[in-house]
Amino acid sequence: MKDKATLVRNTQWGQALSEEALARALAGTSERLVPAGSYVCLKGDPADHWIGVIDGLVKIASHWVTGKTVTFTGVPPGGWLGEGSMLKHEPRRYDVIALRESRIAYMNRSTFQWLLDNSIPFNRFLLHHLNERLGQFIGMVEHERLLDTDARIARCLAGLFNPVLYPGTNRQLQISQEELGYLAGVSRQRANQALKALEEAGLLRVEYGGITVLEVEGLRSYGN
Secondary structure: OOOHHHHHHOOHHHHHOOHHHHHHHHHOEEEEEEOOOOEEEOOOOOOOEEEEEEEOOEEEEEEOOOOOEEEEEEEOOOOEEOHHHHHHOOOOOOEEEEOOOEEEEEEEHHHHHHHHHHOHHHHHHHHHHHHHHHHHHHHHHHHHHHOOHHHHHHHHHHHOOOOOOOOOOOOEEOOOHHHHHHHHOOOHHHHHHHHHHHHHOOOEEEEOOEEEEOOHHHHHHOOO
16 A cells, blocks of 8 residues: 555655655655545645645645636646645645545645755755646646647646656546546536547547546647
8 A cells, every 4th residue: 555655755855865854754744544525625724734645636726705616736646735835834725625535645844844954855856846836837727728628638637647746647547537527627528528539539548447548748739
């Protein structure tokens, strides 16, 4: 079974830590099993932890009093999130929800701050991570305004293969059409239609319980 030690040891920054620093990182990180549909953290919560996905799938979203919801992105196993709020010492500006039962790592603020103050590899990782996240969100705005639904679904899937943000993503994605719809902001039925079009284009294969991605670059450029 995957655990916090596996997650931390497999990160680029974790592999570069000294034994002492690695032990400190692990000691300052707890883990929790979050049921499907439950909150990993809530909008407005104090940002007291840096959050990593050990196993499962979560989405970052914002819910408004009007009942409207916007989904920013999904985070598969191996991904980390919430460093922006940690660095700015501000409350969470979004909800993080488990789309399926997920095992989550929580690194406490004092450990995060110690790594920030003492580890050059950790700082380099955060710089690359924040830059990739910014690029991801700029791309999402562009895709939302310029691309049709099939292309947005393609880019949503391709986004799960970002080597900096989600280095552990497998070509055989365990993701349902309903979960994909949540991430892309469309209905399950519309996600199903888009997947059929992408399958006909030879970019992926829809299977029971998931999707096998055949051409990541094809998904990234679909609709251009």
